[in-house]
Amino acid sequence: MNYFAGADVGASRTKVAVIDANGHMVGTRVHRSGTDFTATADRCLTEALAMADIGKDRIGRTISTGYGRKNVSYAQDHRTEISCHGKGCYHYFPFAITIIDIGGQDNKIIKIDENGRRTAFKMNRKCAAGTGAFLEEMSPRLDIPLSEMNGLAVASTDMVKLGSFCTVFSATEVLENIRRGKRVEDIVKGLFFSVISRITEMDAFTEKVVMTGGVVAHNPYLVEMTQELINRTILVPELPQFTGALGAALYARETYMN
């Protein structure tokens, strides 16, 4: 039993990471969380194990995290995604960092000191502004698949700045800009800017900033834009969507060893 698993059941996607005793990710899988968190987490584990080419009996311990953390049938314990993202990021960047995690349903700002201890964190308020849900809401309104948004934002030449704080009001602004004949590329970049503005307003940043989450994984241009906005070099882990699952797996390894 030299392997450990972390299952991150998020509001939008479920991610499972399998690590070996050295903390290397050997299997990963992500699926839409859907309505049956338990089944999705099972499926992710099965496929992550297949990727790692190991059997389930090789998993010494599993920790779950995310909104559905209490729905994972094979987890022995659970921790919040705040702790797990912190753990996962510090694994890659072992110094004082501020983590910006953009998830489907919520954003997090997490501060980790040079010893890997969490010193503070913030989640977005009860509002979708600045989250993946904001982009998901806007995608059908603009009739653009989510997967094309990053490319469109990159092609923008004259970003449309959206002033509203609220998703619904932003949608009205978007419609107004479409009516005024603004280019879709410029509107999409405006949406991206809106996302990062909401997040960077949440807290102050340390020198080293790490960005994670599915939204970042699929829209790398957000990182570039954030870098420009806060004037910091931003670090992104190898698989930014899996840092929560990795952190959970690292906790599983740590508690197993102890």
Added chain:
Amino acid sequence: MTEEKKIKLKRLESSKVLGKFMADYYYELDNAAKTGERKIAWCTSVGPAEILRAMGFLVYFPETHSAMLGSSRMATELIPKANAVGYSPDICSYLTADIGAYLEKVSPLANIFEGIQGPPKPDVLVFNTNQCRDVQDWFNFYSEAYDVPVVGVHSYVGIQAVEEAHVKSIAKQMEDLIPPLAHVIGNTLDMDRFKETVALSRECSDLWKQVLDTAAAVPSPLTFFDGTTLMGAAVVGRGTQRANDCYRTLLAELNHRIADKEGAIEDEQFRIYWDGMPVWGRLSAHAKMFAALKTNVLASTYCNSWIFSALDPDDPFNSMARAYTELFIVRADAPKEAYIRNMLEFFKVDGIIYHDAKTCPNNSNCRYGMPQRIERQSGIPSLTINGDLNDLRLISDEQTKTNVEAFIEQLAENK
């Protein structure tokens, strides 16, 4: 599967005594309203109740009704009724819930106390704006609805140090209440009775403080969630002998718990200070959530707001003016921060939770950098949760749970 633990909360035996006190209080008011035997004054919860009681009024506090609307989770359905007649969803949800209940002719009192249909009709309404301006608007609504007079004290806000000028001004306003109140009740203020009432109120305050201070013991015999219901007698009964007797009983039980090293929750690992309003509709859920995390939220600004140590029967007007102006909620940030730092030390607190209540800016102390300043000064970490006192539409239970669990994980890792 990592199942959520089923938590059974410990009950204090003396909560039954306090419960009986509250029942008798509401039945007495209801009887007076039905028979007209006694005049009824409605008063804000930190208003000049001692004057009213000494003059012979029975005193009803609409805020307790609003808290019951919250804890019974009736408020969320009623708030929109008040919104529809012009009271914004962004203002005090005590006010909107209570006015909504009036408009819909419903009351939690009717569900709890057989034979009581709702709040007792007032003969006069008396406010003190020391809490907020909303109480004045709230009482003005009822003045019009019931066609009864409304009088009040206009307090100062953001006070750094309570000066003699503040005290004199508020005391004068309190004295000026006497003629209109005398007109309603038909007799004037008897100074001896007034002094007696202030003496009883001071005693109530001292006893309530002793009750809350027991939470300094490790483990604490009391939780904030216990306090929010046990404080009923300090709010509605201060100035009466019976309220004081109730608190003596409660104090004895808490001291017994301390002697037995019996905590209010099992295996207390973390001690939390709560700033801001309770989330009334989630009182039990929050109590269980924290208990499951072996965390005792044991002290609060809120429950301590009914401690009036300045009350002095030998100088009733001035001392009342001082007591009701020294309150946390009336003060500037510097004295507020000093107050919280003292509380953190006294109660040996590991972390602070600020409740940012959407409709209660006056009692949400996390909006102008205070958590960050206190954390820098004390080194004690804090968490802000977004919610509301009564409007459950403004609450995300999952976010609250994740925030709280993450905060306790942080405390555990850094302990």
